[in-house]
Structures are given as C-alpha cells and as structure tokens.
Amino acid sequence: MKILGTGSALPEKVVCNDDLTLFLDTSDEWISTRTGIRERRVLSEETLLDLANRAAENALENAKVAAEDLDMILVTTAKGEAVTPATACMVQGAIGAHCPAFDLNAACAGFLYALDTADAFIASKKAKTILIVSAEALSRFCDWKDRSTCVLFGDGAGAVVVGEGDGLIGTKLFAQSNEPILYAYGDPGNSPYEREKHPLTPLHMAGQEVYKFAVSHSSRDLLELIERAGKTPDEIDHYLLHQANLRIVEAVRHRLHQPEAKFPHNIERTGNTSSASVPILLDELNRAGKLKTGDLIAMSAFGAGLSTGAALLRWTL
Numbered sequence: 001m002k003i004l005g006t007g008s009a010l011p012e013k014v015v016c017n018d019d020l021t022l023f024l025d026t027s028d029e030w031i032s033t034r035t036g037i038r039e040r041r042v043l044s045e046e047t048l049l050d051l052a053n054r055a056a057e058n059a060l061e062n063a064k065v066a067a068e069d070l071d072m073i074l075v076t077t078a079k080g081e082a083v084t085p086a087t088a089c090m091v092q093g094a095i096g097a098h099c100p101a102f103d104l105n106a107a108c109a110g111f112l113y114a115l116d117t118a119d120a121f122i123a124s125k126k127a128k129t130i131l132i133v134s135a136e137a138l139s140r141f142c143d144w145k146d147r148s149t150c151v152l153f154g155d156g157a158g159a160v161v162v163g164e165g166d167g168l169i170g171t172k173l174f175a176q177s178n179e180p181i182l183y184a185y186g187d188p189g190n191s192p193y194e195r196e197k198h199p200l201t202p203l204h205m206a207g208q209e210v211y212k213f214a215v216s217h218s219s220r221d222l223l224e225l226i227e228r229a230g231k232t233p234d235e236i237d238h239y240l241l242h243q244a245n246l247r248i249v250e251a252v253r254h255r256l257h258q259p260e261a262k263f264p265h266n267i268e269r270t271g272n273t274s275s276a277s278v279p280i281l282l283d284e285l286n287r288a289g290k291l292k293t294g295d296l297i298a299m300s301a302f303g304a305g306l307s308t309g310a311a312l313l314r315w316t317l
C-alpha cells in the first residue's frame, strides 16, 4: 500500500488561550507551557460532516483520484455526525462515491488503525483504492466548564487516499483496556429494560496517567517498528506524532535521541484533534513541500482504550 494523496480541513473559528480565560480559571501561560497549545479551531458555522467532506475532496484532488473510482471509504471518529448512519456513508453521498463505507473508532489512534485496515483490504485484493478520513469534533463532548480537559482539544479532519504500492513498511496496533482514565459516555437513552446505564458524561481524563502511557508506549512502538524494518532511529526523516501535548512529543524525541526538526508539530495552532491530528500534520507537510520522494516517515498515536497505533512508511509521491 502507498499514500496517493492527502487532504485536511479545519473550522474557521479560532479560539486562542486568552479567549478561554473569559469563562475558565486558566491562563495562556499555563496552557502554553504545559501543552504547547496557543489556539485551536472549533466548530461554529460548519458541521463535522463539512470538515470530513472538505478533507476528503482535498485528498482526492491531491491524489488525482475520482470519487467513483474508490473501492472503500473509512472514517475514523470518536463520535460521528450521527449515531447512525455511519459518517463514512454521509461522506460517500457528498463526494459522489459508490463504494462500501464504514466508521472505525480507535479514539486518537484511529487513523493508524485505519491505515492498517486499509492495508489489509488492499493486500487481500478486496480493494485497490481507499479513502481514509479522520474527522473529530471533541468540542461537542468536552465539558467546557472543566479546565483540565476543554483547553486541550480542537476540531478538524485529515484524509488520505491509499492504493496499491510499496510505501507502507510496517504497522503496529495495540490496546490495553483501561476505561477509567479516559472516557466519555453518550446519551444513555430511555429503555425501560436496561438496568445499569452510564449517565451522559462528558470527556474525562486522568491526564498524568495518560501522559505516562503515551510517552512509554509511543517510544516503544516506534523503536519496535524501526528495528523490525532493519533501520535505526537516525535513518527516519520525519516523526509524525499524535498532537496531544508538545511535552509528549519532546519526551519521545529525547528517548529516540533525535533533533527537533524531525518532529514537526502543529499543536500550537490546532490543539489535540484526536485521530485527525496525524493526517492533518501529514497534509500540512505534504502541501508545504517538506516531504521528499523516498523519505522515511514514522507515525505514532495513542489515546482512549487505551490504544496505540504506529506505522512506518516510505513517501512515494
């Protein structure tokens, strides 16, 4: 499998740290020094589906692939536009595709899970060309009165079109059940039969627990993938990490003894956009001409589950 093109879309509305101090006991100083975040984009006039569609269309255009030539659409999202139908089916209709479409939820690691899933469909010859869209609107299920979570997240969508080729070198998926440290529960409904129901609960995170998990598992996944490919960390040109906290990116970078330039970041502008963060970053680098044919790219993401995903690929565009 190889990547044929990338796309992304962010909401128009910019919310900077100082905007949050109008209704939260927080400061630009705390948010920027603890996380690296200076501003984030949040949905206001547009919908999550608008972002997903725009990212999809950008990726198709970049890949020079027509929507009717897609064999499958995968959307990764922690919470799609509706309970049902799948957001992937809505994207299919909007872009004029006719292929099977489904959503996949692996929280912030979703894009890496989708890459691996797409690779499996392509390797088994069940599909040739697949669109992956990672579209997230965490602003919809954060508690905007909880300064420990809502300041961290932003909305956005990133997309790639993948096809047959020899770009993908390896992947690693991992999950370790640990619900209490990162969760959000949706509307429990009003069934008179179900005895125990979780009440509607906005996003809850035990930040330090997740932080430790992220640093140790992201470093472990990357080193394992690189070693499996017979490479060393020095031979990797770009490390694209989930943009959850700049301190996590820096901690992993130090563990791998790599220079800053190899760990690009956009968290200062986007906040944490969950599964969309890696493909948005990839699209920004692609469009800025920062990826050269033959470059080795390592990606890693982590989040609720807990789950992690990593991939090593050669840039073929």
Ligand code: UT7
Residues within 6 Å of the ligand: 025, 026, 027, 030, 031, 034, 035, 108, 147, 148, 149, 151, 206, 207, 208, 209, 210, 211, 214, 244, 245, 248, 272, 274, 302, 303, 304
């Ligand atoms: O994408 C999913 C994966 N998520 C992550 O990877 C997130 C991982 N965790 C983190 O990035 C960090 O743990 C956080 C950014 C969430 C928190 O940073 P921290 O350095 O671990 O801070 P903390 O939770 O230990 O809180 C330190 C203090 C507390 O006050 P006390 O108890 O020391 O008096 C908090 O109440 O900072 C306080 N605090 C804030 N103060 C101002 C928490 N949030 C804020 C805030 N503004 N927004």
